[in-house]
């Protein structure tokens with residue numbers, strides 16, 4: 001089906017991977033990438049798409065109702081894939097306001113624009129089969145003990161300002177479906193890793209610090225468990241949900257790869273030692289690991305039961321974690337200029353403060 005897709009946050013980590021995958025896979029569809037270019041948005045992530053006949057970038061804020069409304073009206077948007085968000089838990093603890101604004105109010109602005117254009121508009125101006133796909137996180141479910149998995153029926157129990165703002169946005173999306181009949185679908189996905197991830201997140205942060213011989217700060221005892229999925233597997237799952245997901249439904253997406261944080265940091269050290277040699281004759285990179293004061297409210301374990309999306313939509317993750325981590329380390333090694341420009345860029349002060357890089 002030929003769609004006009006508004007992707008929000010398409011210059012970020014997952015959004016940029018998705019735009020690339022969607023242009024390739026949805027050959028008849030047009031993509032409009034609406035991104036504010038916050039510290040996490042990087043036009044370089046999509047620079048290879050400049051000039052693509054079915055792609056257009058618009059710099060703008062999802063909280064700006066006029067910009068969003070104009071895009072729906074002028075472009076005939078019939079599909080929304082909503083990634084734009086403030087996404088880093090540590091930043092939400094330091095300053096929740098931007099999270100409340102973008103993640104909650106921004107989602108509301110998009111929902112209102114969709115409602116006006118898809119539900120309230122005169123019948124002949126309404127698009128056929130519109131879809132509003134809201135991309136969310138498993139962090140809305142809170143923290144698990146040693147056993148069990150998050151399912152689509154797990155009660156919400158967010159613990160950080162980030163997860164609380166995402167939970168609020170999920171509830172709004174669901175309310176627009178129940179109240180106005182907006183054809184929404186929600187996906188809750190586990191931790192992503194892969195190319196183009198901003199180097200404040202665990203895996204790229206550890207890669208860059210280990211490359212440069214800097215300390216590798218690990219929260220608490222390092223035994224917090226996350227369920228990791230390669231970003232390209234996540235994007236494939238989103239394409240499956242777009243094609244076959246049922247309005248009003250939620251789909252949990254995960255890679256079935258539970259790992260303790262410390263295991264991941266050690267694996268990155270070992271891969272880099274193997275590829276580049278140790279730091280010097282007596283120091284393997286594991287010697288850079290430092291346990292630091294735990295993050296307040298740090299959730300202990302996340303694990304996703306992705307059975308529904310696998311059974312109902314026929315999706316399955318393709319990357320093994322070991323191969324995915326190796327290819328991710330390779331990508332960062334091959335794209336050191338990309339990494340360096342971020343580190344040298346305007347975010348330098350934040351990096352200094354949060355990670356002691358200079």
Ligand code: NAD
Nearest residue numbers: 009011012013014036037038040041061062084085136192
């Ligand atoms: P990211 O921080 O890398 O990218 C966010 C993008 O949104 C950036 O390009 C930024 O410029 C843009 N943006 C932020 N505020 C905006 C605004 N007000 N208007 C327009 N654009 C704005 O995030 P990510 O890791 O790619 O995550 C994307 C989405 O997926 C988020 O909604 C996040 O909650 C969700 N998610 C992420 C993960 C993960 O592991 N990264 C897991 C599950 C779900």
